[in-house]
Amino acid sequence: MTTSKKKSVLGDNIVSGGLNALFGQQGIDVDVDENKGDAIENLNVNFIIANPFQPRHSFDENALRELANSIKENGILQPIIVRVAKESKDKYEILAGERRWRATQLAGNETIPAVVRAYDDATMMQAAVLENLQRENLSPIEEALAYKQMMDVLHLTQVQVAKRLGKARSVVANTVRLLTLPQEVQDWIQTGELSMGQGRTLLGLHNKRQILNLAKRVMQERLTVRQVERLVNEMNENKVVSKATPQISAELKETEKALSDKLATKIAIKHNQRGAGKIEINYGSDQDLNRIINALGLDLND
Template sequence: MVKSKKTGLGGLGAKGGGLGALFADQGLDNAVNSGDEVREIAIEKIVANPFQPRRVFDQNKLQELADSIKQNGVLQPIIVRHNPKDNSQYELLAGERRWRASQLAELTTIPAIVRKLDDDQMLQAAILENLQREDLTPLEEAQAYRDMMDGLNLTQAQVAKRLGKARSAVANFLRLLNLPDEVKDLLNAGQLSMGQARTLLGLHNKRRITPVAKRAVAEGMTVRQLEQLVNKLNEQATSTKNQPSLSPYIKASTNALEDKFGTKVHMTRNRKGAGKIEITYLSDEDLNRIFDTLGINLDDE
C-alpha cells in the first residue's frame, strides 16, 4: 500500500552542522525538503538498513516513542530506498527508531520518502545517521569509524577529514575496540569513562586490563587515580624484566594471582618446593580491598 502527498516539513536535524553538511555533500541529504513526495508505505514492506551498524535499541525509549505515535502519529517521514532485489520492497535509510516504534504502536503504514542510493551510499548514510545520535556511546562511535574504514576503504585520516575531526580523535576512539569484552561492557554501561578506558590501554601487560578495570570500578577511581595506578604497575613490570626466568608453573600461578587481586604479585620457590608469595598494595585502602577479595573481614577479628 503506497499513498503519496507533498510536504513542506523541515530537516531531520543533526548533531552539529558538519555531519548535516556532509550528508548533502555526499548526495545523502536526509532532510525532508519542500516538494518531497511523502508516501504511506506498508510497514511490512520495509526492512532495516542492512548496513546499519547499530544493533541495540533502548526498549523503554522505543515504547515511549510508540506511545507518542499512538497519540500523534508519525510526525517526521522516514527515508527509504527500493530493495535492489525486489522493487516492491524497501530498505531504511533514516528513521529506524520511528519505524520500530510504529510497529510497537501496531501501525500498518508509515510516511516515507523514497531516495535512490547505491550500497556504498546506504552504508555511509547509516553510519552518519548513527553518529548524529545524542545517546551514542564511545564504543558505538568507535565502531562507526571502523565501519567507515572497512566499508568504504578509507584510512583514519580520510575518515577524520570527511567528518571534520582531528585524526588523533578518530584514532583514540578506534583504540577502544582493542579493549577486552568485559571492559567494553563496563564502558557501555557507563561504569567506566572513555578517559579511564584510554588509560587502561596504556597498561604494558594487556592481561591486566580487565582486573584493573574492575578494580577501578569497585574503588570508584578517578581518571587521575587510575593513571597513577597504571604508571605504578608499569614501573613494577619494568623492574622485573631482568629477573631470572621462572618456570611455566610459577608464571601461570603468578598471572592467576595478579588477575585475582588486580595488583603485582611476586612468587619464588626453592628446590624443595617451598616458597613465598608477595602481594603488592599501594595504600591502606588497597590493602583492605585485597582483604575483601580474600574474604577477610578485620572488623570481626
C-alpha cells in the same frame, strides 16, 4: 505491497530543518523538492527493514515506548528516509529514522510517511553512523565498530572517516583503539560498567591480564579516570624497574656481599635465566683500581 502517495503535507521546512541540517554538510541530500517530483509516501511498516549498516546494536525500550505514545498523540512529525532494498525490490531499507519506524510499529500504525531516495552503500553507511553520532545514541564500542566498518568496507583511512563525519582525526583514532582491548573489557564498556575514558586509560597497559585485573578493580572500587591513570603509570614504572634490575637469588646476594667486603668496593652480580651473567667491580680512581688488582692477587708486570 500497498503504498499511497500524497503531497508533502509536512512541508519542506520540517524535512530541511531536521535531517537535511544533519546530513547536508556531508553532501547527503534528504531534502524534499516537489518541483522535482518528490513526494512523501505512506509505506507499509512490514515492508521496511533496518539499515544493513546500522551501527547501533541496542535500542532504549523506554525511549521507544515514549516515542510511540507521542506518535499516537501527534503522528509522525518528520518522515523517515529510505531506499529500495538491494536484495528485495518490494522492500525498503532505512537511511535515517529507524527509531521512528520501530516506535511506529509499537504504536500499532500500519504505515509510516517516508521519502524514497536512490542511495549507494557508502552513503547508507555514512548516514547511519552520522545520525547516531549526532544524536548521541551509540555506545563507545558501537561507535568504534562503526568507524572500523567504514574503514574496512569503504577502504577509508582514519583521516577520511573523520572528514566524512565531521570529526577530529584523534577522536576516530582513540575510539577505534578501544577495539584492541580484551573482549571482556569491551563488553563492560558496552554495558556502561566502564566509561570510554577508563577504557582509553587501560590501553596504557600492554599485558592482557593486567588490563583485565585493573578493569575489575576499577569497577569494584569505582575508580575515577585520574585514579586509573596513576595506577597505570605505577604499574608501568614498576615494570621498567624490574626489567632494569632483575632479582638475584639469596645465595648470589651473599656472594656479592662477600666480594664487596673482600675488595672494599661495590660489587654487582648480574645473572640471567640461562645461568650466565657478569660481575661488575666499581673503582673510584687509578689508585683504587691498582688496589683492587693487588687484592685479587694479580701481578700485571709478569
